[in-house]
Amino acid sequence: MRNHASLAEQFNLDENRVDWHNKTLWFVREKRDKQSHQVPDWEKLREIASKIKLNVLSNLDTYLMEFEKNALANGIQIHWAKDAEEHNEIVLSILKDHQVKYMVKSKSMLTEECHLNEYLEKNGIEVTDTDLGERIVQLAKEPPSHVVLPCIHKKKEEIGEIFHKHLNAPEGLSDPQQLTEIARQDLRKKFLQSQAALTGINFAVAETGEFVVCTNEGNADMGTHLANVHIACMGLEKIIPKREHLGIFLRLLARSGTGQSITTYSSHFRKPRAGQDMHIIIVDNGRSEHLGKEKFRNSLKCIRCGACFNTCPVYRRSGGHSYHTAVAGPIGSILNPIRNREDYKDLPFASTLCGSCTNVCPVKIDLHNQLYELRQEIIASGSGESIKGFSMKMMARSLSNIKKYEKFKRTVKWGYRYTPFLLKNKINPWYKHREMPEMPKESFKEWYQKNISDGK
Amino acid sequence: MKVGLFIPCYIDVLYPQVGIATYTLLKRLKVDIVYPMGQTCCGQPMANSGYEYLACGTNKNFIQQFKEFDKIVAPSGSCVLHIKEHLKGESDLEKNQALHIQNNIYELTEFLTDVVKVENLKASFPHKVGFHQSCHGQRGLHLSGMSELTAPYFSKPEQLLQQVEGIEWVKLDKKDECCGFGGTFCVTEETVSSKMGKDRLADHEKNGAEYITACDMSCLMHLEGIANREKSHVKVIHIAEILNTQNAEQ
Numbered sequence A: 001m002r003n004h005a006s007l008a009e010q011f012n013l014d015e016n017r018v019d020w021h022n023k024t025l026w027f028v029r030e031k032r033d034k035q036s037h038q039v040p041d042w043e044k045l046r047e048i049a050s051k052i053k054l055n056v057l058s059n060l061d062t063y064l065m066e067f068e069k070n071a072l073a074n075g076i077q078i079h080w081a082k083d084a085e086e087h088n089e090i091v092l093s094i095l096k097d098h099q100v101k102y103m104v105k106s107k108s109m110l111t112e113e114c115h116l117n118e119y120l121e122k123n124g125i126e127v128t129d130t131d132l133g134e135r136i137v138q139l140a141k142e143p144p145s146h147v148v149l150p151c152i153h154k155k156k157e158e159i160g161e162i163f164h165k166h167l168n169a170p171e172g173l174s175d176p177q178q179l180t181e182i183a184r185q186d187l188r189k190k191f192l193q194s195q196a197a198l199t200g201i202n203f204a205v206a207e208t209g210e211f212v213v214c215t216n217e218g219n220a221d222m223g224t225h226l227a228n229v230h231i232a233c234m235g236l237e238k239i240i241p242k243r244e245h246l247g248i249f250l251r252l253l254a255r256s257g258t259g260q261s262i263t264t265y266s267s268h269f270r271k272p273r274a275g276q277d278m279h280i281i282i283v284d285n286g287r288s289e290h291l292g293k294e295k296f297r298n299s300l301k302c303i304r305c306g307a308c309f310n311t312c313p314v315y316r317r318s319g320g321h322s323y324h325t326a327v328a329g330p331i332g333s334i335l336n337p338i339r340n341r342e343d344y345k346d347l348p349f350a351s352t353l354c355g356s357c358t359n360v361c362p363v364k365i366d367l368h369n370q371l372y373e374l375r376q377e378i379i380a381s382g383s384g385e386s387i388k389g390f391s392m393k394m395m396a397r398s399l400s401n402i403k404k405y406e407k408f409k410r411t412v413k414w415g416y417r418y419t420p421f422l423l424k425n426k427i428n429p430w431y432k433h434r435e436m437p438e439m440p441k442e443s444f445k446e447w448y449q450k451n452i453s454d455g456k
Numbered sequence B: 001m002k003v004g005l006f007i008p009c010y011i012d013v014l015y016p017q018v019g020i021a022t023y024t025l026l027k028r029l030k031v032d033i034v035y036p037m038g039q040t041c042c043g044q045p046m047a048n049s050g051y052e053y054l055a056c057g058t059n060k061n062f063i064q065q066f067k068e069f070d071k072i073v074a075p076s077g078s079c080v081l082h083i084k085e086h087l088k089g090e091s092d093l094e095k096n097q098a099l100h101i102q103n104n105i106y107e108l109t110e111f112l113t114d115v116v117k118v119e120n121l122k123a124s125f126p127h128k129v130g131f132h133q134s135c136h137g138q139r140g141l142h143l144s145g146m147s148e149l150t151a152p153y154f155s156k157p158e159q160l161l162q163q164v165e166g167i168e169w170v171k172l173d174k175k176d177e178c179c180g181f182g183g184t185f186c187v188t189e190e191t192v193s194s195k196m197g198k199d200r201l202a203d204h205e206k207n208g209a210e211y212i213t214a215c216d217m218s219c220l221m222h223l224e225g226i227a228n229r230e231k232s233h234v235k236v237i238h239i240a241e242i243l244n245t246q247n248a249e250q
């Protein structure tokens, strides 16, 4: 069965890789800590960002309409897509209008969510991802494993192999600088030949109708400056009310995600340049339904910084692909099952509820509480595994009053003494990597009865 | 002030010495403490697995057992947090009783620092000790500062351990990473869970700990299981046992 636990088990077959993955992401988490300590009132900044986003979610329709009005006045064309399918069709129709055959794309998790690449390729359009990490996974025909560091699961030697296979790189190359140069030369061609560029949107400003795209490689700018068609796609929650709020989010985004003070390129787009066609597609794809779920609503504040991935001790040891979805990690474990319960019902259980994600989140999403609540919903809707449900029912009954509890204790003790083979075998998941605790002679209660309460 | 002692089910059955240390320590500090005989479990194992709805029996029982006390104390951060956040009463009366319990339940170390306000424990434990910050106590009950936040560091358990003579602190590389126990997570996600435990243990080993201590026996049970499997020299000990050492010597 394809679920988080089994995929994580696969990832763990290579323990060295797990250690390396863990170390790499922890390094980023520590960079984030240093950066956050350098900003006075960091916690206040998080609080303000959270409040701005809550305000946005409460007045989403107003802000979206304000944004549309201003963007239209700036000469941008606006499209609304209710789901992934509509989004993909809109992109295709724009490209067809302009007879585009080649398109470059800068990283956009939304298009991953909509599976745009496959759709366009099926329709005869060549799409090139231009973010280096994204390009590598594209060549390897894999989905990204992290929202900010899409290729973090691959070692440089493996990247060398991919480049050897697809980009004519010499065999055995693993020097990052040389590999980057090879990718750069290849991408240059793609940039020059492409007729359209697609970007994501990090922040869309209602007040001005402009939007901001953050990249570290300048690839969004390169693409959009060269092509005559710019398509920008956003989930409808990407809105912020005013330009002055950008300062808050831009300070939080890069520091939280990669431990940089600011993303290398924060590009502002306000109107198409002469002769250029600029489109924005505003996508719902389950978001408005999500908005209506009060308990889970505030996870729509997410700005996709990736901090919760880097800190999550489970993500670090199970790898992004174990979440079998575009947005992995703690936030993915909320967003995905809300949109598609059946396929992602395993994800809310892929957490120890340690709460570290909640603490790092720059917009203060109470991730671990939502994971807890989602578990309750998933089980209540009957999606749990029946064996687990049965044992839980037995357990609940045994613990519900003292008589049953004492009987339960006696059974456990008996089992320990007479049937240790039932506990000490590899079918018992506890025993696979751990010894069983010893069974003491008497319980605390027995001690108390004997020594304190005199058996009363 | 009448205080009810809550001993979580797995401590009752598997680690009675932790309950004994807690009780003896509190008695020594002149706390008027009683162990209600009808108690069972807080209901957390069901709730964290998504079966909170099955916890009505344990909720009812918990409320019955502890409603009369001014304060309730338990040597387990995660059980206390569970009660604080999720104990539910059915009738209005029960709801009020649950609320009273939620407002007055304490994890052992916070009870000692905030209610008893101990300043001199007269305990002694001349060993190298690594402290494992259990997540639910730390991030849930705010027993200590958290590495993710920028607020100044504090720690209630450490405040107490500093009063223990001869104890030698071990500085860990990751000062507050989860050990991977996570309730039923330890079996449903066995692979990741044990890997996390292995890594946690390795951090303590590498930095020279003889003992790992914590406010939660569940984390320690998991770490002990791994340490024993790996034939590690590191032992686990609940913080109540360290704080109660002098008593044991007398």
Ligand code: SF4
Binding pocket: A256, A301, A302, A303, A304, A305, A306, A307, A308, A309, A331, A360, A361, A362, A363, A364, A365, A367
């Ligand atoms: S949930 Fe928070 S920490 Fe995680 S990606 Fe979104 S904004 Fe960042």
